[in-house]
Amino acid sequence: MNIREIEIFAARIRLETVRQIGVRGFGHLGGALSVADTLAVLYGGLMRIDPANPGWDKRDKLVMSKGHAGPAVYSALAILGYFPMEWLATLNQPGTRLPSHCDMRLTPGIDMTTGSLGQGVSTAIGLALAQRMDGHGARTYLVVGDGECNEGQVWEGALFARQQKLDNLTMFIDNNGKQLDGTTKEVMDMGDIAAKFAAFGWNVQTIDGGDAAVILQAVNAAHAASGVPSCIVLNTVKGAKVSIIEKIELNHHIQLEGEMRDSAVRECEEALEILLNSKEGA
Amino acid sequence: MAIIYDGTPEKRVYKNIFGETMEAIAASDADVVYLDADVMNSAGTLGFWKRNPRQAINCGIAEANMLGVAAGLSAGGKKPCVHTFGIFATRRCYDQAFISAAYAGNSVRIFGSDPGVVAAFNGGTHMPFEDMALMRAIPDSTVMEISDGAMLTSLMWQVKERQGLTYVRWGRKSYPALYSDDHEFVIGRGQVLRDGSSAAVIACGLMVGEAMAAAALLENEGINLRVVDMFTIKPIDREIVIESARKTGAVVVAENHNTIGGLGDAVADALLEAGVPVKFRKVGVSNRFGSVGPQPYLQEHYGLTAANIVEAVRAII
Numbered sequence: 001m002n003i004r005e006i007e008i009f010a011a012r013i014r015l016e017t018v019r020q021i022g023v024r025g026f027g028h029l030g031g032a033l034s035v036a037d038t039l040a041v042l043y044g045g046l047m048r049i050d051p052a053n054p055g056w057d058k059r060d061k062l063v064m065s066k067g068h069a070g071p072a073v074y075s076a077l078a079i080l081g082y083f084p085m086e087w088l089a090t091l092n093q094p095g096t097r098l099p100s101h102c103d104m105r106l107t108p109g110i111d112m113t114t115g116s117l118g119q120g121v122s123t124a125i126g127l128a129l130a131q132r133m134d135g136h137g138a139r140t141y142l143v144v145g146d147g148e149c150n151e152g153q154v155w156e157g158a159l160f161a162r163q164q165k166l167d168n169l170t171m172f173i174d175n176n177g178k179q180l181d182g183t184t185k186e187v188m189d190m191g192d193i194a195a196k197f198a199a200f201g202w203n204v205q206t207i208d209g210g211d212a213a214v215i216l217q218a219v220n221a222a223h224a225a226s227g228v229p230s231c232i233v234l235n236t237v238k239g240a241k242v243s244i245i246e247k248i249e250l251n252h253h254i255q256l257e258g259e260m261r262d263s264a265v266r267e268c269e270e271a272l273e274i275l276l277n278s279k280e281g282a
Numbered sequence: 283m284a285i286i287y288d289g290t291p292e293k294r295v296y297k298n299i300f301g302e303t304m305e306a307i308a309a310s311d312a313d314v315v316y317l318d319a320d321v322m323n324s325a326g327t328l329g330f331w332k333r334n335p336r337q338a339i340n341c342g343i344a345e346a347n348m349l350g351v352a353a354g355l356s357a358g359g360k361k362p363c364v365h366t367f368g369i370f371a372t373r374r375c376y377d378q379a380f381i382s383a384a385y386a387g388n389s390v391r392i393f394g395s396d397p398g399v400v401a402a403f404n405g406g407t408h409m410p411f412e413d414m415a416l417m418r419a420i421p422d423s424t425v426m427e428i429s430d431g432a433m434l435t436s437l438m439w440q441v442k443e444r445q446g447l448t449y450v451r452w453g454r455k456s457y458p459a460l461y462s463d464d465h466e467f468v469i470g471r472g473q474v475l476r477d478g479s480s481a482a483v484i485a486c487g488l489m490v491g492e493a494m495a496a497a498a499l500l501e502n503e504g505i506n507l508r509v510v511d512m513f514t515i516k517p518i519d520r521e522i523v524i525e526s527a528r529k530t531g532a533v534v535v536a537e538n539h540n541t542i543g544g545l546g547d548a549v550a551d552a553l554l555e556a557g558v559p560v561k562f563r564k565v566g567v568s569n570r571f572g573s574v575g576p577q578p579y580l581q582e583h584y585g586l587t588a589a590n591i592v593e594a595v596r597a598i599i
Contacts, residue, residue: 057359104357105387112357113386116377122347123382126354126362133315133336133360153378156347163342 001044006212008275009079010040014241015268016075020088020098022261027091028068028100030238030251034176034209035069035143038234041215042141043076051081054108058136061111061127065120066145066174067101068253074098074107082109118151120144121171125161128169139223142171147179150188155200161229162201169229170222173197174209176238180252197231209234210241242267284462285475287494292431292456299431300393300452301326303438304363308337314442315355319345319366324454325395327365345370349378349390356388361442367401368394368410368451376416384420384447391441391448392417397427397487398538398567399580400453409572410451415543417449418516424469425516427487427537427545428452430460433513436467444469451487458491460511470514472522478506481595482526482533486512486545488586489536489565495588500595507595515545523552527560532598534563536591541566561598565590 001009013036021027043049047060064073071091078085083097090096097106101115112127114120124142131138144154161169173193181187190196198204203225207218215234222230238252239245242264248254256264304327308314316338322328331338341348345366352362364371371394372379383390394413401409417425424444428434434452441448460475467473475490476497483493490511497507508526512519527533533553535546546564553560567584581587 103386112354113381116381118346119350119378119382122350122378123354123357123386125347126351126356127358128354129315129339129351130355130358130360134358153346153350156344157350160341160344160347160351164339 003213003216004278006040006044008272009044010037010212011268011272011275012079013040013072013075015265015272016078016088017071018242018256018264018268020071020075020091022256022265023089024092025257026253026255027071028253029245029256030178030254031066031145031174031176032069032072033240033242033245034236034238035174036072036240037210037212038143038172038215039072039076041212041219043080046216046219047141048138051109054082058138060138061140063112063114063120063124063127063140063142064102065114065124065142066117066148067114067120069143070098070100070102073102073110077107077109117145117148118153121154121157125157125166125169128166129164132166132168139168139170142169144171144173146173146175146177146184146190146193147187149173149190149193158197158200158202165227166229167226170219171229171231173231173233174236175233176236178238178252182250194233201228203228203230204233206233206235209236241271283465285460286462287458287460287475289458289495292459294431295454295456296428296431296434296452297324297326297454299434301330303435305330305334307439307442308334311361311442313359314361314363315339317341317348317352317362317364319343319348319370321366325365345375346378349375350382352390353378353382353386353388356390357386361389363391363393363442365393365395367408368397368413369408372410372413372416372449379447380420384423389445391444391450393450393452395452395454397451397453399577399584399586400455400488400538401572402577402580403574405574406572411540411567411572412543413451414515414539414545418543418548420447422446423516424448424514426450426469426514429457429487429490429511429513431456432461432463432465433467436465437469440469453488457488458494460490467513470517470519472519473511473513474522475509475511476507478508479530480505480507480532481599482508482510482530483536483591483595484510484512484523484526484533484545484549485536486515488538492586492588493536493591496591496595499588499592505595505599512545515548518548518552520552520556523549524556524558527553527558532561532595534565534591534594534598536565538586539566541568563594563598565594
């Protein structure tokens with residue numbers, strides 16, 4: 001995909017994520033929206049994957065360690081054809097293949113089960129180590145929340161990945177500044193996250209996590225770093241690009257019903273429409 | 283295949299068997315990855331790490347990360363085998379074993395060393411009396427305890443191919459030898475070490491040798507003990523439990539573990555569910571924390587000796 005196509009993909013991910021959560025009427029919408037642009041870049045051609053063969057053993061892998069962003073990943077996977085779009089409406093319904101948090105045993109295209117925060121860091125490292133042993137040049141991408149960085153396991157993993165010189169691992173920190181109970185500053189101030197990972201010996205970049213072109217460029221720069229794992233701190237907005245959600249102060253897990261849901265869906269549809277009508281290369 | 287028990291401890295310590303076997307397993311299978319949390323020198327695997335850092339990885343003193351890395355390696359098609367002391371291999375990283383490994387459907391083999399009083403001079407902070415209870419509670423897990431060096435070798439090779447989460451509890455020193463080197467062990471099947479009709483002692487690990495010693499003590503009095511080595515605590519061999527109860531009408535379970543949630547509870551469940559009328563006693567650590575001291579002292583202190591088994595048998599026959 002080119003940048004315009006990636007941006008359209010991201011807009012579709014946002015729309016489908018809002019619709020999905022709107023069926024049940026509640027869910028983890030804020031932190032799903034803040035990673036939509038990154039998911040669009042990764043699934044929009046950067047990762048070596050085959051939707052027709054989700055178990056392909058040489059594929060690149062994604063670990064959504066902040067597993068509550070599952071609905072955004074499901075939207076990307078459904079759009080790519082990993083499973084029928086109709087599945088999206090079954091989010092959290094009895095017997096669904098799409099639970100709140102990512103489950104590799106249930107959902108085609110999900111590479112790791114997550115939900116217990118911090119654990120995805122270590123499992124992603126394990127995946128990347130296995131890929132390095134296999135020698136096919138495959139990579140693992142890892143998405144971690146800024147609040148999630150409260151967990152000690154994140155830092156155990158940070159030490160270990162550096163010790164193992166794991167340069168096929170790229171970690172994104174979704175630095176949206178909020179966690180469940182409030183802002184990260186109020187609850188557990190992580191200070192300068194980029195400086196912390198740099199001090200742990202990682203190759204670190206800090207970028208605008210809402211700009212697909214910038215994200216793509218940063219990932220390519222991360223790939224060029226040899227002998228060290230890479231960290232890309234994404235400055236994002238929780239609830240990004242859906243104004244009614246952005247405005248909610250505590251938007252980690254929200255009710256999404258009635259007029260509010262209709263308004264959020266409408267805003268996403270309009271944003272997609274504008275992109276689709278924009279001229280190629282504009 | 284023979285039972286060779288004569289009460290004398292094995293000359294080869296299990297630490298050496300563990301280190302040599304793990305290296306041999308890795309040499310035989312490029313997908314095997316051994317992970318340790320900075321206690322390789324205690325487990326006989328330090329040389330393996332130096333010789334083959336591709337397949338032996340030192341994770342440092344960070345057990346939660348180690349378990350997660352093992353789970354990721356499994357998802358990436360590898361066969362991870364993890365070792366650290368039993369407390370750190372279970373309590374310290376329980377949620378990682380539960381979620382990243384078991385719940386996610388990954389296959390991770392956890393070798394937790396120095397069960398219960400075997401931790402001796404490391405004391406209460408290093409003394410797992412509840413590790414089997416924790417690991418039994420994980421759905422679809424396998425839980426085993428090693429009673430003999432030949433068993434350790436055999437089960438390590440078997441466990442390499444085992445799916446799901448497997449916990450193997452083993453002591454780094456040695457116990458009295460029980461089995462010839464060519465003995466075959468079937469995971470999930472108890473081993474009858476001697477038959478008897480007065481009572482049955484179902485034991486695991488350290489307590490198997492104590493049960494054999496108890497049987498020798500009671501033999502002079504005309505009391506014949508059946509001794510079963512129940513090295514697979516989960517899934518429990520219900521058949522042999524029920525058979526032992528029917529044959530003797532009196533069952534004593536002996537384990538170097540808290541009496542809450544271990545082998546005793548597994549056997550009691552099997553007996554109650556089968557509705558077998560039987561007298562029953564547990565010999566184990568009764569709801570207590572660990573403490574420091576020489577192993578023989580600790581066995582006396584917590585009631586984990588042949589004499590304690592004799593006393594329990596006498597109480598129900």
